[in-house]
Amino acid sequence: MSTDSVPAAAPTGPAADGTRGAVLANLLFNLALGALFAALFVDAGDLPSSMWEPLGAGAFPRLVLGTLILFNLALALQAAMALGQARRGAGTLAWLYQRRLAFATLAAFSLYALAMPWLGFPLASLSFLLAVQWLLGARRGRRLLVAAIVAVAFGLGLYLLFGQVFQIPLPTGRLW
Amino acid sequence: MPMTDALLSSVEQLFSLATLISMLIGVVAGVIAAAIPGFTVTMAIVLTLPVTFSMPPLQGVATMLAVYVGGCSGGLISAALLGIPGTPSSVATTFDAYPMARGGEPGRALGLGIWASFFGALISALVLIVAAPPLALIAVKLGPWEYFSLILFAITVVASLVGHSILKGLMMSLLGLFVATVGPDPMMGVARFTFDLDLLAAGLPFLVVLIGIFAVSQLAGEVENPDELRQGQALIEGHIAVRPLAVMREVLSRPLNLLRSSLVGVVIGAVPGAGGSIANLIAYDQAKRASKTPERFGTGIADGVVASESGNSATAGGGLIPMIALGIPGSAVDAVLMAALMVQGISVGPRLIMDNPDLVYGMFLAMFLAAGMVLVFCLLSLRWFLRITEIPKSIIVPVVLVCCAVGALALNNRVTDLYLLIGVGLVGYLLAKLDYPLAPLVLGVILGPIAETNLRRALMADESWTLFFTRPISLALLVLAALSVAFSIRRLLKQRRPG
Structure with a gap:
C-alpha cells in the first residue's frame, strides 16, 4: 500500500x-x-x-x-x-523554507493556545482565525471580508453554542 | 407479558410523535457531533443523557440509540472529506474514502459510506434479535488472556495495514502503548512518567492525542504549498456528482464484503471493551485479505469504504448484545445507555428481557428506525455536506483548528489539554514527514490501558505465561497476530522485488 x-x-x-x-x-x-x-x-x-x-x-x-x-x-x-x-x-x-506556511500555522496555533487563558476563547479565536486566514492568502478585498466574517462567526458562534446550548463553558479570559 | 403484546406495546410507544421527533433530533445531533473532529459519539450520548431523564424509558433509550447510530455514520463525513476521522471508529474509512474524495469523487465516497453504514446497522440489528443470547455467552467466556491476545491481534493488524514498513508500524503501536502508561497506574494508582507535571498527572487523554495526531498534523500538511493557497484552492477540486441509487447498487454488488464486515462489527461489538475503534480496522483487514486485488486497497476503492463503514456501524447492535443479555456494557456508549435505564429504575441484567420485554423489543425496533432515519437524513443533506469541499483551504484549515481546540477544551475544560494538543500535533506532523504511520499510534493509546489491565489480571489469576498459549481462543488470536505480521512482511518483500 x-x-x-x-x-x-x-x-x-x-x-x-x-x-x-x-x-x-x-x-x-x-x-x-x-x-x-x-x-x-x-x-x-x-x-x-x-x-x-x-x-x-x-x-x-x-x-x-x-x-x-x-x-x-x-x-x-x-x-x-x-x-x-x-x-x-x-x-x-530549503526543506523547512518550502514548508514555512505549515510551520507558521502551527506557531500561530501555539500562540493562540498561550493567549487563550488571558484573552478568552472568543477574542483569541477571532484573532487566530483572522491572522491565519491572512497568512494563508486572504490579504485584501472580498477574501479579507469573508475572512473577517468567518472569524467573528466562529469566534463568537462556537463560544455561545458551547456555553449556552451544550452548557460547556469555554475560557472567558483573565484580563477582563 | 406475551411476546406479541410486548411487541405491539413497543411499536405504540416508539411510533408516538414525541418519540419520533426526539429520535430525529438525536440522529441529526449524532451525525453532526461525530463529524466534528474531537467531538465523539460518547460525548454526544453523555450530553443527551440529562435530556432523557424527563422522558418515558423507551423514548429516552430510543433517543440515545438514535444519537448512537447517527454518530456511527457521522464520523465518515470528516474522514472522507478532510481525511480526519471524526471518531476512532472511522480511522480505516480515511484509508480509501479520502483518496477517493481527493480523486474527484467525494459524492461517491460519502454515498458508499452512508449506504454501507445503513446496511451494517441493519445487519447488526437483525443479528441482535436472533443471536443476542448465544453471542453474549461466548463474549463473556473471554478471560483476560483472550482480551490481551485480542489486543495484540488488533495492534499487529493495524501495524501491517499502513505504511511502507511493518517495523515502523509496530514501533508506532508500541509508542502508543507507552504513551498510555503515562499517568496513574490502572491497578495500583501509582503515578508513572509524570515528572511532577500537573499536565501529565491524570495521564494523556486519548481524545486529545487522537485530535493532535490526526487533525492538527493533517491540517498542517494541507497548507504546505503557497501557490495552491494563493489561488484559493479547495481541499477537493473538480465536479461533484451525487448518485445515491447508483451508489446503493455499488454497495449491494459487494454482498460478501458487506456481510463479512458487518458480522466482524457485530462480534467485535459484542466483546466488552472492544468496539468500533477495533472493528473498522479488522473489517478492513479482512476485506483486504479476501480481495483478489489487495494492492488496490488504500488507493480509493469502494471495497475499503464498504468494509470500514459497515464494520463500525454494526458494532452499535453488537454492543447491545452483552448489555441486554447480561448487563455488561460493550463500550463506553453502552455504559451510558445502561446508566439511562438505571436512572429510570430499570435494572439491567439477564432479567431485563423477562421483566421489560416491551422495552427490549422497543430497543430492537429503535435500532432499525434510527438506521433508516440516518440514511434519509444523510442522503438529504449530502449535497450540503459536500459544500465543505468547495471552501478554500485558507478558511477551512484555521476553522477546523479552532474546532479541534474546542474538542480538546470540552473534554476536561483544561487549557493544558490545548498545549498537549499542539505538542502532539507537531510531533505527529514530524512523524508523518519521517514516513511513520500514525493510525497504529492512536490505536496503541486507546488499547494500552485495556492491554495492561488484562495482562496483569491474567498473571494475578495464574502466574504462568503458558495459559496465553494453551487457552484455545487466546492461542488462535496469537496465531492470527503472527500470521498478520508474516503476511505483511511477505507482501512488502514482494513489492520490493524488481519486476
Missing part, C-alpha cells in the same frame, strides 16, 4: 524520499528515541512492585520500552546501511 494513498494514516514527506538528508534524519531520530526510551526504561525500574500481583507498576512499561529500544536499534541499523547508497537531495533549510 502506498502511503501516498493513505494521507491521514500515513502521509509521506521528503524525509521519506530516500535522499541522504532523509536517511540521516531517520537515523538521528531513531538514535535519539532509542536513548530516550533507554532512560525511561531505567526510570521505570524505580516504580513500586506489588505484593498482590506478580507484575508491578513498572513491568508493563518496561516490557513496552524494552521492545521499543530493540525496534529503534533495528530501524537505526536499517538507516545506517542505507546511508551509503542515498543520493543528495535538497538541504534542510
Whole structure:
C-alpha cells in the first residue's frame, strides 16, 4: 500500500524520499528515541512492585520500552546501511523554507493556545482565525471580508453554542 | 407479558410523535457531533443523557440509540472529506474514502459510506434479535488472556495495514502503548512518567492525542504549498456528482464484503471493551485479505469504504448484545445507555428481557428506525455536506483548528489539554514527514490501558505465561497476530522485488 494513498494514516514527506538528508534524519531520530526510551526504561525500574500481583507498576512499561529500544536499534541499523547508497537531495533549510506556511500555522496555533487563558476563547479565536486566514492568502478585498466574517462567526458562534446550548463553558479570559 | 403484546406495546410507544421527533433530533445531533473532529459519539450520548431523564424509558433509550447510530455514520463525513476521522471508529474509512474524495469523487465516497453504514446497522440489528443470547455467552467466556491476545491481534493488524514498513508500524503501536502508561497506574494508582507535571498527572487523554495526531498534523500538511493557497484552492477540486441509487447498487454488488464486515462489527461489538475503534480496522483487514486485488486497497476503492463503514456501524447492535443479555456494557456508549435505564429504575441484567420485554423489543425496533432515519437524513443533506469541499483551504484549515481546540477544551475544560494538543500535533506532523504511520499510534493509546489491565489480571489469576498459549481462543488470536505480521512482511518483500 502506498502511503501516498493513505494521507491521514500515513502521509509521506521528503524525509521519506530516500535522499541522504532523509536517511540521516531517520537515523538521528531513531538514535535519539532509542536513548530516550533507554532512560525511561531505567526510570521505570524505580516504580513500586506489588505484593498482590506478580507484575508491578513498572513491568508493563518496561516490557513496552524494552521492545521499543530493540525496534529503534533495528530501524537505526536499517538507516545506517542505507546511508551509503542515498543520493543528495535538497538541504534542510530549503526543506523547512518550502514548508514555512505549515510551520507558521502551527506557531500561530501555539500562540493562540498561550493567549487563550488571558484573552478568552472568543477574542483569541477571532484573532487566530483572522491572522491565519491572512497568512494563508486572504490579504485584501472580498477574501479579507469573508475572512473577517468567518472569524467573528466562529469566534463568537462556537463560544455561545458551547456555553449556552451544550452548557460547556469555554475560557472567558483573565484580563477582563 | 406475551411476546406479541410486548411487541405491539413497543411499536405504540416508539411510533408516538414525541418519540419520533426526539429520535430525529438525536440522529441529526449524532451525525453532526461525530463529524466534528474531537467531538465523539460518547460525548454526544453523555450530553443527551440529562435530556432523557424527563422522558418515558423507551423514548429516552430510543433517543440515545438514535444519537448512537447517527454518530456511527457521522464520523465518515470528516474522514472522507478532510481525511480526519471524526471518531476512532472511522480511522480505516480515511484509508480509501479520502483518496477517493481527493480523486474527484467525494459524492461517491460519502454515498458508499452512508449506504454501507445503513446496511451494517441493519445487519447488526437483525443479528441482535436472533443471536443476542448465544453471542453474549461466548463474549463473556473471554478471560483476560483472550482480551490481551485480542489486543495484540488488533495492534499487529493495524501495524501491517499502513505504511511502507511493518517495523515502523509496530514501533508506532508500541509508542502508543507507552504513551498510555503515562499517568496513574490502572491497578495500583501509582503515578508513572509524570515528572511532577500537573499536565501529565491524570495521564494523556486519548481524545486529545487522537485530535493532535490526526487533525492538527493533517491540517498542517494541507497548507504546505503557497501557490495552491494563493489561488484559493479547495481541499477537493473538480465536479461533484451525487448518485445515491447508483451508489446503493455499488454497495449491494459487494454482498460478501458487506456481510463479512458487518458480522466482524457485530462480534467485535459484542466483546466488552472492544468496539468500533477495533472493528473498522479488522473489517478492513479482512476485506483486504479476501480481495483478489489487495494492492488496490488504500488507493480509493469502494471495497475499503464498504468494509470500514459497515464494520463500525454494526458494532452499535453488537454492543447491545452483552448489555441486554447480561448487563455488561460493550463500550463506553453502552455504559451510558445502561446508566439511562438505571436512572429510570430499570435494572439491567439477564432479567431485563423477562421483566421489560416491551422495552427490549422497543430497543430492537429503535435500532432499525434510527438506521433508516440516518440514511434519509444523510442522503438529504449530502449535497450540503459536500459544500465543505468547495471552501478554500485558507478558511477551512484555521476553522477546523479552532474546532479541534474546542474538542480538546470540552473534554476536561483544561487549557493544558490545548498545549498537549499542539505538542502532539507537531510531533505527529514530524512523524508523518519521517514516513511513520500514525493510525497504529492512536490505536496503541486507546488499547494500552485495556492491554495492561488484562495482562496483569491474567498473571494475578495464574502466574504462568503458558495459559496465553494453551487457552484455545487466546492461542488462535496469537496465531492470527503472527500470521498478520508474516503476511505483511511477505507482501512488502514482494513489492520490493524488481519486476
